[in-house]
Amino acid sequence: MQASVKWVDGDTFIGHSDSGHNVVFDAGSDSAAPSPMEMVLMSAGCCSSVDVVSILKKAKQDFDHVEVKLSAERAETAPRVFTKINLHFVVTGRGVSEKHLARAVQLSAEKYCSVALMLDKAVEITHSHEVVEREAK
Template sequence: MQANVKWVEGDTFIGRSESGHAVVFDTGADGTAPSPMEMVLMSAGCCSSVDVVSILKKAKQQIENVEVKLTSERAKSAPRVFTKMNLHFVVTGTDVSEKHLARAVQLSAEKYCSVALMLDKSVKITHSHEVVAGGVK
């Protein structure tokens, strides 16, 4: 896998992936785009969400919405690495099994999410979840 990042101006950069996708980054000072650390946090959430959705679909769960609420703590001084991260999954659907959701989150955390598993070497990562009853369509 390859990518490049190019400085645009001020505190703004554009990353381009080998697959041709572009992402805007900001150092956080301008607030025009996510910072690199925000991208890392969101990447962990997205990676794990992909797993959870896939596992729940395979288990024939009637999911309507999956959201992961991410919280983190960072070191007080440079380098301001993540020290803690929590991924809280909120799954909405009809008759979604809490047991299936717990297993999906566990499998993502322990086996499938490469981003979180990589970060887990130096960050205390926790997971939590809840099921919300879905609406009638």
């Protein structure tokens, strides 16, 4: 895997992946885009969400909405690394099994999510979840 990051202007940069995608980063106070640390946090949420969605589909759960709400704490002084991250999954559907969701989150946390597993070596990562029952139409 390869990528490049080019400075645009001020505190704005554009990352370019070897798969041909561009991402804007902004490290300044006038942020026009997510900061690098926000991108790391969102990457952990996306990576784990991919796993949870895949596992719930395999378990034939009837869901139509998955959101992971991310919260993080950072060190007070430089380098301002993450010290804690929580991934809170909210799954909306009809009759979604809390047991299946808990297992999906656990499998992602312990086995599949490469981003969170990499971060877990230096950051306290916790997971939580809830099922929201979709109302009948």
